Amino acid sequence: MAKLKFVKLDVLKPNNLTKIDLAKAVAEVDDSFSVKIEVVEKDRETETIRMMIDGNEIDIDEISKVIEKAGATIHSIDAITVGSEKK
């Protein structure tokens, strides 16, 4: 079955939520996750970031819940990679 292996998200977060805390919160969803964050734009109160998540099987709803719970918002899903494991 095809699984979501990579996702690139455009996220708006408050400045006082650190990139490290947010990345750790997302990475804790699954042991296989590796999270990379790049800053796109920085304002006085907020920051737009590009979040790239690699994993064996990404549950986008779960990721979305974690990001929203932390206080950030997903603006868009900009890229994905879907793959299936050959048996």
Place this chain on the structure above:
Amino acid sequence: MNIPKSLRTTGAVKIARRYFVVNSFDGILTSLGIIIGLKVGGISDQGVVIAAVLGAAVALAVSGFPSGYLVEDAEHRRQIHKLEKAMLKDLSKTKMGSDAREAPFLVALVNGLSPSLAAIIILIPAFLAEGGFLNRALVFEYMMIVAFTLLAFLGAFLGTIAKENIPKYIFKTLLIGVVAATLSSAVSLMG
């Protein structure tokens, strides 16, 4: 030391640190003033000293906790509302919202407990004398030593925060103690 995450994420660590130093000073100098006032007034009964300083400790805690909570809660709400406007999103159910509700409580605890704790530490010699472990005649002197030792600790703490010369800060806090003690003695003598 493990700092609660809500203090870190809300930026309240600095505020808590400030409250700790300012209010510990209050607790130490208030106790010092009471001790000197009683000594100059000729009261040597440590039961009276314990009652007076404990009374002050309770009053400082009762005054510090609610005032600290109300101020910090208002500040954090303001900060969250500002962020909500920027994010176009309700943050009350997020981790940020719960941190903003928890941080004022923790800061208020620091605000209320630090002066009381300082006052209670200064009372240790009086408690020991009451239990017969210390010479009752020297209780005031021991309490003064404890008070100045606490001031020295505060100086060291400030020096550590500033990452500067620690003895310089110890000297400053001790000097404030000497000034407060001298003024208290002078005023008590006049009374």
